[in-house]
Amino acid sequence: MNFAPYPALHASHSGVWIAHEGEVRAIGRGEAIRIAADTPVILLNAPLIGQRLGYAELSGLDLLELFAFLRPARFMVPTPKGLAAATGLDVPADDAAVAPFLRDAAARLLAIPDGDWPEREGAWTGVQALFRLRWPWAPLLADRIARPRGAERWLFTRLPEWDEAAPRPMPRVVTLDREEVDERLARLTGATREPRPGQRAYAEAAAGAFAPRVTRDSPNLVLAEAGTGIGKTLGYLAPASLWAEQAQGAVWISTYTKALQRQLAHETARLHPDPAVRRARVVTRKGRENYLCLLNLEDALQGGFTGRAAILAQLVARWAAYSADGDMVGGDLPGWLVTLFRRNGTAALTDRRGECIYAGCPHYRKCFIEHASRASVEADIVIANHALVMVNAARGREAATRPTRYVFDEGHHLFDAADAMFATALTGQETIELRRWLLGPEGGSRGRRRGLAARLSDVASYDEAGGRAIGDAVNAAQALASDGWIGRVAEGAPFGPIEALLAAVRGLVYARAEQPGDAGYGLETEIAAPTPALIDAAAPAAQALDALLRPLVTLGKRLEAVLDEAPDWMDGPARARVEGAIASLGWRAETVAAWLSLLARVGGPADADFVDWLAVDRIEGREFDIGLHRRWLDPTRPFAATVLRPAHGALVTSATLTAGGDWATAEARVGAPHLALAATRFEAASPFDYADAAEVLIVTDVKRGDQAALANAYARLIEAAGGGTLGLFTAIRRLRGVHAAIADRLARAGLPLHAQHVDPIDTGTLVDIFRDDPHASLLGTDALRDGVDVPGHSLRLVVMEGVPWPKPSVLHAARRLAGGGSAYDDRIVRARLAQAFGRLIRSAQDRGAFVLLSAAMPSRLLTAFPPGVAIVRVPLDEAIARVRERLSSGARLGHDAAPEI
Known part of the structure; x- marks a missing residue:
């Protein structure tokens, strides 16, 4: 393939390079912008490259778009390393080698239609439509994709239809045998694995949630805290799968993060190794706003979208024909695809406004949402999320098939999920x-x-x-x-x-x-004295x-x-x-x-059950919403009433269920006090040797509010660790300031730095990039503190900018008053610290350090960290020396320079 007319462009924080006609040269940002404006260029992730050049309108021959067309419903880490893995090429040695590598990768991708191509069907129709839309890759593809001899079956004709089924009967009443639970667990873990007494005890305790219910509105509630490394996923899958098999009923396993949903779907392969059987017995359910709406897509393809949005619709159509479930958020649609079209987005392709016309839709029998809904009725295991479970219980259309058994993993988030679900705005x-x-x-x-x-x-x-x-x-x-x-x-x-x-x-x-x-952020005040x-x-x-x-x-x-x-x-x-x-x-x-x-409430008496306030929502001074808000003072009350009481049994589990408090606090956070039957408690400590695996360093000489000192501390710590750092912030403004100050410096050292709220990449993909490159570091906020699972050398240092105190607000003030004042704040901080530390040690082989850049860290909060882990207060220089010594002695990889994405 001759790419002579098409140069390849790569930009990182350490420079800009262009490859053309066998020559590779470093150029300035201004020249790069002029070339990109005048000539189609091959590049990887146009929005990110445009951001680094300061040219938001950058466009060209984006290899991510080409990959999305040629390999729909497949994922690729959107970096040179990920592209090398997808094309079978060697990873470029440094940033200067990326530009010529992009030309070679383009040639490899464009050769895909010449071979055995599983995604050939629909490609000719798709590329013709994209040619009319002037997609830059279309002329190069049009000559390589032969027109099919007969009529090409395309999206709306090839998607399968669902079938009606008789209502599923109520689950049988069964009692799980302890030995059978142990045997099921042994089958799931495999004969080659070492026996873990903590995991076996956990599985036996979890089985209590599947015992027959004795009294109406009194479910068997089991609260189980299992430290990292216990293996709680397989621990609860053992009794859950056994009960589903014997009782002929469905168990709904609910998570808070999409990452755990994906992990659960992967783990169920141990239950059903045959993919066809697994698709029937295990179903992932999400809210309808996550799924592609075929009627919206048809409207987009028939002229409802124009410009770049129309190209997005065509690529989504390619994906939909090969997607396993039509899930656009966390499914097999690459998260980076939508960010390539970030100003158009995918909101118009999903049912976000609740305007579904159900059977009035011509695609009703093929609807992804209806497929998932009906499949979940016949499934043994339904993997859902806390929000969907609550929505279905409160106003779902599936009352006749409502589950009787739940497993709430990441149970420490139930309070937050209920708070959002039962809110009024x-x-x-x-x-x-x-x-x-x-x-x-x-x-x-x-x-x-x-x-x-x-x-x-x-x-x-x-x-x-x-x-x-x-x-x-x-x-x-x-x-x-x-x-x-x-x-x-x-x-x-x-x-x-x-x-x-x-x-x-x-x-x-x-x-x-x-x-x-x-600072231009949102404003709020109480409704009192209107x-x-x-x-x-x-x-x-x-x-x-x-x-x-x-x-x-x-x-x-x-x-x-x-x-x-x-x-x-x-x-x-x-x-x-x-x-x-x-x-x-x-x-x-x-x-x-x-x-x-x-x-x-305006001008009337206050209701002690609720917290009411007025707010003007702003982003950097720009108003985007105004209104009145109401939250339950204790949102676990409606959660217990709508979800727990009608159930026969529920397991609430987490590695940090009691973090920040005691068992009474944990019970209050999940709604147990609102049930007639007392909850069963179980606790299993982590088997990890934290005293050997990690240490906590509290830095005493980084002055609060000194942005330059904060940035310098982050840069030196990341350099000492050789990358592999997760940096956590409590304010987006400080995150952006630190990233701007240190990204170029780290890039010159061969240490890529990525950041939430800075890079035009979705959070899930940022974590994938971070996981894939042991030299990379990632800065983020709450979502990364709670939802990152990166075992191994890719995450060896966690740095927090300060004590994660709760944000002062009307709602927090009310709950603080009701929850014990400063003790309530302390419980929140301990829980957040425990979650952040939990990102560090994910396997028995992990080694790392946890650094808190706050001399004001109160000693009373140090109980958030596991018993036995060393906690020392040191100046920054000593912290850097200790990080370097700890990580260099346990490192399994060198610190060779790696190209940025």
Whole structure:
């Protein structure tokens, strides 16, 4: 393949190189921008290269896009090393070698159609569509992909359809035998593995959650803390799989992070080595907003998207034809693909607005969401997440098949998940979403979105009362916030009662919450002592919402009556569509009722069960939402009522379930006190020798607030460790400042530095890049503190910028008051420190150091770290020496320079 017209460009923090016609040379950023603007260039990850050049509009022949077309539903680490693995080439030795390597990699990828190509079907149709869209790779591919002889089966004709099945009977009542649990565990762990008494005891304790329930609304609740290395995943899979097999019921295993979901799906291969059997017996479920909507995709392919977004739609269509489950978030769609089109995104390709028309959709029988829903009914193990479990319990459509047994892994996050799930927010963004759901497109807006009247036109024509309710709801929706609301509110010219309410909220928040030198982040204040202006605005807003709630409730009742009457036109698909509409209406009616309850607080008495406040949400000074908020003071109350009480048994487990407190605190954080039957407690300490594997260094001479000193400390520590560092921050602003100060310095030492909130790459892919390169380091915030699993040499140093105190807020102040004051803060910090330290030692072979850059670390919080681990307070120079000595003595890899992505 001749690439003479196409130079290859690579930019890192240490320089910029271009390869063309056999020559490789270093160039300046200005020259690189001129070349890229005038000539198509081959590159890897255009948004990242554009960011490093300071040229956001950079485009060209992006090898990631080519890979996504040629190898749909396959993942590649988006780095030169990952590309080398995908193409069978040698990894480039340094940054200067990357540019010519990109040309060789392009040739290898473009040769794929010449061989045995499993993803050939649909490629010719796809490349022709991309040619018309002027995709840069299309001319090079068009000549290499032969036109099929017959008609090419493409996406909407080749996707499989789901089949209806008889309702699954209730699970049988069984009692698990201890010896059988031990035997199942032995089969899962394998005969070659050493026996682990802690794991066996854990599995036997977990089996208690699967015992027959004795009293109604009193599930068998088992709380199990298993230290890292116990092997809790297989420990609970043993009794869970055994119960599912004997009782013929489904066990739902719920996680908080997508990383653990992926790990669980991998571990279930031990249960069912045959992939076909595993697909039937183990199903991963997520919220419907995670899955590709085929109707939205069809609209995008038929002209709903233009420009770069249209190219994204074509690449997503290629992926959808080969995807295992259509999951766009954490599934087999590479996370880096959507970031290549970050200004267009994929939100329009999923059902994020709850506008699904169910059986009214022409692709209903092929729908990925429906496939997952039906597969989970027949599965033995359903891997879900905390949010989905709570949503299904609170307002799911699958009441008849609701699970009776749960396993909540990462159980220390149940409180946070429930807090978000059972929250109420009457904000501009929320009301405008409801308006769009009710009214559909307004003005010149495009897309397939339809309003309530269009979705239920046949019901309106059949049922006169239902038709009037639809009309009343549509009329009442005119009072909700509409497009451009935030500008009108800021200018003091709101339109309608809801926008007037938001204007009053904004005025009060700025009057009470804005401080001199404010950083431009969000503002909030309590609802207590509202001004006359807010009280006056709340009354007409409440009247408007009440006028909307009434027809929504009436319409829901009329739809239920139509189902009972079963008119001639109501076939199976129509019934499913009406049932879906009833569920959606019920959800919206509950939301509006919650808004009314929140408005009653304005000028009225406080409710001790809730915390209410007003907020203006901002990013770097730019307002993006305004409204009233309500959270449960104890969100485990509704969690216990909707999820735990109806269940027969539940296991709540984590490596840090009691971190930050005692068992009473752990029970309170998962809702156990709200159940009649006391929970069973189990605890197994980690088998790791932390005293030998790690040490905690508290640096005493980095002054708080000194950004230069903080950046210098991070740079020197990363250099001492030779990379392999996870840097954790409590503020995005400081993270960005440190990254900007040290990225070039580290790059010159051959130590790539990546960062959340800086690199235009999704968090999951950043972790994959970090895991793949032992010389790389990664900076991040809370998501990395809780959700990173990087065993081995790639993570050998964790550095925290300071004590992770909870952010002061109205909600935190209320919970702090109810939870014991400063002791409540201490529990939160201990839990966060325990989670952060837990990232460091993930296997018995791991060695590392944990560094806290805070002289003000209180000694009372040091119990967050495992017993036996050495904790010393040292100046920075000594910390660096200790890190270098510890990691160099245990290192298994050298510190050769490695190219950045």
